[in-house]
Amino acid sequence: MDSPAPPEKVVVLLKATGDAPILKQSKFKVLKSESFVFISEFLRKNLKIDSVFLYLNSSFSPSLDELIGTLHEAYNVDGKLIVNYSTTPAWG
Amino acid sequence: MEGTKPTTSQAADVQREHWRGAVALKLELHPDEVTTVPPPAPLFVLAPRLGYLPQVAQQALEHFGSVLPPGENEIWFEYQGVPLKWHIPTGSLFDLLSEGDGQYPWCLTVHFRSYPRNILQQVTGDSMQASYFNSLKESAYVLTGSSNSVMSLTKKSQQELWQNVLQSQDVEFFANMQKMDLAKPTRSRIPIRVYHREKVFDSFTGWKSIDYLSKSFDIDAEKDELTARHLFRDCLKSHSEEELGKVKLVVAGVELSLDVNVGDMYSHLKNADNWLYLVLKPATS
Numbered sequence: 001m002d003s004p005a006p007p008e009k010v011v012v013l014l015k016a017t018g019d020a021p022i023l024k025q026s027k028f029k030v031l032k033s034e035s036f037v038f039i040s041e042f043l044r045k046n047l048k049i050d051s052v053f054l055y056l057n058s059s060f061s062p063s064l065d066e067l068i069g070t071l072h073e074a075y076n077v078d079g080k081l082i083v084n085y086s087t088t089p090a091w092g
Numbered sequence: 093m094e095g096t097k098p099t100t101s102q103a104a105d106v107q108r109e110h111w112r113g114a115v116a117l118k119l120e121l122h123p124d125e126v127t128t129v130p131p132p133a134p135l136f137v138l139a140p141r142l143g144y145l146p147q148v149a150q151q152a153l154e155h156f157g158s159v160l161p162p163g164e165n166e167i168w169f170e171y172q173g174v175p176l177k178w179h180i181p182t183g184s185l186f187d188l189l190s191e192g193d194g195q196y197p198w199c200l201t202v203h204f205r206s207y208p209r210n211i212l213q214q215v216t217g218d219s220m221q222a223s224y225f226n227s228l229k230e231s232a233y234v235l236t237g238s239s240n241s242v243m244s245l246t247k248k249s250q251q252e253l254w255q256n257v258l259q260s261q262d263v264e265f266f267a268n269m270q271k272m273d274l275a276k277p278t279r280s281r282i283p284i285r286v287y288h289r290e291k292v293f294d295s296f297t298g299w300k301s302i303d304y305l306s307k308s309f310d311i312d313a314e315k316d317e318l319t320a321r322h323l324f325r326d327c328l329k330s331h332s333e334e335e336l337g338k339v340k341l342v343v344a345g346v347e348l349s350l351d352v353n354v355g356d357m358y359s360h361l362k363n364a365d366n367w368l369y370l371v372l373k374p375a376t377s
Contacts (some may be wrong), residue, residue: 059243
């Protein structure tokens, strides 16, 4: 079986919610093997904020050790993993 | 469970037992946090399987509070040097980490200081409740394609449901699920979390050596007979038939055959957050 290797990266779309600062670029390709914590660290560094709250599809927060590849497979919308970020809790 | 479907009353019995299940804990305060001689006696306490470890915080604080050094109390638990992730239901933590049939009650070290923030989610105020509802939202998304049913619950409904979970009231819980319209899957996908410990405890090196997978599985489409074996073949790619012979599957404290139907397991043994938690560990452990 020599089926082509699946792409190693998936598209992640970062959307600001509430008062969160907006990123210059919102679409990224992220390695499937990265954990979700990668996104939160990326945002904290780029937005220079201490804490960030993350949600998928404007609803739930996955655990930070979840793999991007797994999340993308389960929750992508039109091929994109939509991550909403906020500086205060949203969608309690 | 194999072959024959359980009757309704058997199913109700299983559900009740599943909800009543508890893990007996023996808690000892970490020596660094003991300020008295002799040190305080251990605390024996029952922790509900479907609940979360910090549920015993109040009891632990009453027992150990008077000997603690000054400072703020932030409870966390440790087993064999490994900080326990409290957002995993207590029963599944025990199934995953405890060593075979050896030690019971489960001996844990309890801490109130030096919270390992880099490893564990913080427990503040109602974070147990928040963690539960977040998990419920995620499972609702898998079951119905949207989390709206959970997000539109009123504060009062949330409180009611959460109290049912804390007090292991299965009858009230399922009645509330029905009433709050949370019990209707609209697609044939089910949410499953798999925790896989590859090593026996001697060589266990903490969370890094545990595979974790949270996935939604299609139980319909010609897979009427989807068994745990199929599921692990699918999701644990490195697992040959031979390797699958070396693991045991533990669900809700019970060792089950890899040939049990996944849909059946889901109907009877899912947790209060609508996830089915499967634990795989070495057959020898």
